[in-house]
Amino acid sequence: MGGLRGAHLVAGRPAALIVLLAGLTLGAVDAATRQPLSWTFAEAAPPSDLEPDFRTILRHGTTEGVAHSAALRVHGGSADVIWFEGPEEADPAVSIRAAALEPGPDGWQAAPPRELITAGGLSAVMEPPQLVIRLGNTVPDRRGTQDYFATVVSVGGWAMASVAAVRVEDGAAVSARKLHLSPLLNRSHLVRAPMVEYADGSFALPVYYEMGSAFGELVRFGPDGRVADKRRMAGGLRAIQPTIVPLDNSRAVAFLRNFGPNEGLGAGRMLVSRTADGGQSWTPPGPISLPNLSAPSAALAIDGGRAILIAYNDDTPDHQDLILALSQDEGETWQTIRNFRGEATGTRYPSLDRLPDGRLLLAYSVDGKREIRAHVFTERWALEGGETR
DSSP: OOOSOGGGSSTTOOHHHHHHHHHHHTTOOGGGSOOOOOOOBOOOOOOOOOOOOEEEEEEEEOSSSEEEEEEEEEETTEEEEEEEEESSTTOTTOEEEEEEEEEETTEEEEOOOEEEEEHHHHHHHBSSOOOOOEEEEEEEOTTSTTEEEEEEESSSSGGGOEEEEEEEETTEEEEEEEOOOOTTTTOSEEEOSOOEEBTTSOEEEEEEEOSSSOEEEEEEEOTTSSEEEEEEEOSSSOEEEEEEEESSSSOEEEEEEEOSOSSSTTTTEEEEEEESSTTSSOOOOEEEEEEOSSOOOEEEEEGGGTEEEEEEEOSOTTOOOEEEEEESSTTSSOEEEEEOBTTBSSOEEEEEEEOTTSOEEEEEEETTTTEEEEEEEOHHHHHTTOOOO
């Protein structure tokens, strides 16, 4: 998301309502009080020696409306691809859907999609009570088996979004509450990328702020599940939708979508921010060599942490080309291992994760946000150059 900007800030709602909401949210921001936390990243997953292989396991399309913004949930021995689907982006009828992935004798297989979260369902269980009129990007909460973080809107457009922690049981939301991330109405925070694991078993959530100046943040949670701390990736450039890859126990690189103008510093290039203290502080985002015209990316450490795999859109006006690339020098230089040009049009919003058996899972939307596609492949396929079709 990110296409509906500040022009939809109030969407015709009375200004008095905004003032009232501000009064209710001021003083409710638990992120303001930082708690002692461990800032040591978890070790990278060990390398996999499975034979080179690449296969497509999911193609789910909609003839009307959108199916967009795929995310991945890996749990136990299986996984899910999740996305939002409905008549059009930001429509009240949009719901969050999921397709279960299971390993079998012939490899990983996808089950038919099911409905997971609806705006009406969240409205019914939100605490404190409030209406949810729009659903957007949703990612799994890796601290629990049935939990999610959903981008929700109660008034206005995406610039007035909040992040809600949602519990799902038996195919329906049973509880939901908004994270307290900002004293300004607790609005304009969204999610896109997966959580980051720390050595003590805790997780942090990458989020981004989109109203006015735009920047990424890393949110830490306390033992009570409430927001305990958050750290900004800000400094001069409009950089959103961070996806974070730890390099060792203290260093990490965040790849960010360039949400700024298409001219000047960093124009047409992917942005990165780096930390050397476990995410407590971040360098100002700056451009790297990869071309990228305001589109999110997905990245993952592979080969035991010795390489970074990234899926990104190159610098084309319609984000037509999705590219898989590999870096073996912590993101300084890149080798293209597969360009999906010709396989689909309008490929964008990728997600990457590791399956329980060591294989890698890539999902994204295609055909103008009308189809969700997913592939499973091995590390050796990527490390040996990819491109086999």
